[in-house]
Amino acid sequence: MQEKIIYEKFERERADSYLASIYKDYSRSYFQKLTDRQRVFVNDKIIPVSHKLKRGDIITIEFEKEEKFQIKPEKIKIDIIYEDDDIVVVNKRSGIVVHPSYGHLSGTLLNALMGYSAGKYNPYLIHRLDKDTSGVIVFAKTEKAKISISKQLQKRVVKKIYYAAVKGVIAENRGIIKAPLGRSPKNRKLVSVNPLAKKVAITEFKVIERKDDYTLLKVRIITGRTHQIRSHMKYINHPVIGDKQYGGPGTIGLKRCERQMLHAHNITFTHPSTSKTVKFIAQLPNDMKAIFKLAN
Numbered sequence: 001m002q003e004k005i006i007y008e009k010f011e012r013e014r015a016d017s018y019l020a021s022i023y024k025d026y027s028r029s030y031f032q033k034l035t036d037r038q039r040v041f042v043n044d045k046i047i048p049v050s051h052k053l054k055r056g057d058i059i060t061i062e063f064e065k066e067e068k069f070q071i072k073p074e075k076i077k078i079d080i081i082y083e084d085d086d087i088v089v090v091n092k093r094s095g096i097v098v099h100p101s102y103g104h105l106s107g108t109l110l111n112a113l114m115g116y117s118a119g120k121y122n123p124y125l126i127h128r129l130d131k132d133t134s135g136v137i138v139f140a141k142t143e144k145a146k147i148s149i150s151k152q153l154q155k156r157v158v159k160k161i162y163y164a165a166v167k168g169v170i171a172e173n174r175g176i177i178k179a180p181l182g183r184s185p186k187n188r189k190l191v192s193v194n195p196l197a198k199k200v201a202i203t204e205f206k207v208i209e210r211k212d213d214y215t216l217l218k219v220r221i222i223t224g225r226t227h228q229i230r231s232h233m234k235y236i237n238h239p240v241i242g243d244k245q246y247g248g249p250g251t252i253g254l255k256r257c258e259r260q261m262l263h264a265h266n267i268t269f270t271h272p273s274t275s276k277t278v279k280f281i282a283q284l285p286n287d288m289k290a291i292f293k294l295a296n
Contacts, residue, residue, distance in 0.1 A: 001143065007057040011198075015040060015051050019061065022154055025125045025146060034064065071100055073119075076112035081280050086145040086273050087138055088113065088123060091282040094134040094259045099125050113139060126150055127224060132242075135162070135264025136282035140272075148272035153224060159268040162219040162229060163208075163284065165261035165291050166238040167249055170207055170215045177203040177232045181225045190245060191227040193235045201225045203232045214241060214252055216292060218265075229262060241291075252291055263288050 007018065016035060020028040034040050035049045039062040042051060053059070079091040090109065097104045100111070113123040124140040126149050140146035152158045182197030184190040202222035209216045215238065221228050230246045233239050239248035242257030250257055268279040284292065 001063045003061045003063065003147070005059050005061075007053040007055060007059060009053075010055055012052040012054055015042065015047060015053050015059065016049060018053055019059070022150070023061075024127065024150060024153075031061075034061065037064075039064065071108075071110050071114050071122075072106060073115035073117075074106060074111040075115050076107065076109075078109065078112045078116060080116070081136065081282060086141055086271070087149075088141060089136060089138050089267075089280045092129055092134055092137050092264075093285065094132045094287075097131050098128050098137065109137070127153060129264055130227065130230070130260075130262075132259035133262045133264065134282070134285050134288075136267050136280050137264065138267060138269075138280070142272075145272040149269060152269050156222055157269070159266075160221055160224070160264065161266045162221070163263045163265050163288065163292075164205075164217045164219050164229060164233070165241045165252065165288070166215050166217060166233050167241055168213065168215065168238050169210050170205075170217070170238055172207070174206050175204070175236075177201075177205070177236060179232060179235055181228065181231055191225065191231045193231065199223075199225055201228050201232065203229060230260065255290065257287070257291075259287075261288055261291060 016028050016031040019031040020026060031040065032049050035047060038046050040047060041060040042057050080088065081091050082089040092109060097108045100108050110123060117123065121141045124146040126138055126140055126146055129135060129137050138149065140149060179193040179201060180197040181191050181199050181201040182194060184192040185194060185196060200223060204220045204222065206218045207215055208218055219229055230240055230243055234246040239246045241248050241252055241261045242250060243260035248260060263284055264282060266279055266281040268277060271278045
């Protein structure tokens with residue numbers, strides 16, 4: 001399969017890094033291998049692996065058969081919200097990793113979907129949720145559907161809404177956080193707003209309710225950066241409750257929170273086959289229902 005895209009950024013960026021950010025189901029090393037095999041072209045010319053793109057460049061990618069982890073089917077209980085010939089939508093529980101990686105070769109949501117599909121299709125990863133974040137996540141059943149939704153994410157037309165409980169009382173009823181994110185220079189496992197951060201990140205929030213020592217939020221992410229909500233909330237000194245990595249408290253009153261109180265509640269996008277707008281909702285899990293009930 002061949003794809004063509006136009007590089008529209010003003011700043012220069014390595015082709016392998018850029019392509020991995022656009023086609024999220026493929027790794028940077030995958031595009032490095034494609035480039036070595038002369039299957040990535042810029043303005044119809046062969047490029048070296050280290051090639052940096054400039055605005056207006058036309059990139060042609062000749063995809064090969066997918067090179068991924070061997071994802072073994074596993075019998076793991078999952079909550080299917082919706083399914084058709086193009087997509088499968090899951091209400092992910094907290095505590096399960098989305099896809100295999102170093103240290104998590106099994107027991108992931110993709111392993112569960114492989115078991116659920118029973119060989120009828122191979123699920124394509126389109127976007128991710130952190131291990132301890134619950135909620136709605138969409139997988140594609142076909143490459144066409146994957147590319148369609150990935151392009152919508154790239155254009156920032158997919159609407160993703162989260163619910164969160166954060167530390168402290170936020171005074172503003174609404175807010176927008178525009179702060180670039182990058183790997184923390186102090187801890188590479190974390191993402192932070194820092195002088196070296198270059199990835200634009202935009203988070204909108206609306207206060208649902210305020211209590212004495214915490215605030216319940218409805219959050220929309222315009223961009224989709226790693227740990228975006230968690231990092232941005234820490235940046236404004238209101239970390240997500242239960243998020244130990246980003247400084248969130250472990251309790252609300254006498255209630256202990258075993259994970260970050262962050263839930264992907266709904267997602268809206270254009271269906272890849274029908275071209276109709278679709279919206280899928282994942283109801284709050286019991287631990288977050290309890291917190292929202294406490295507020296009432």
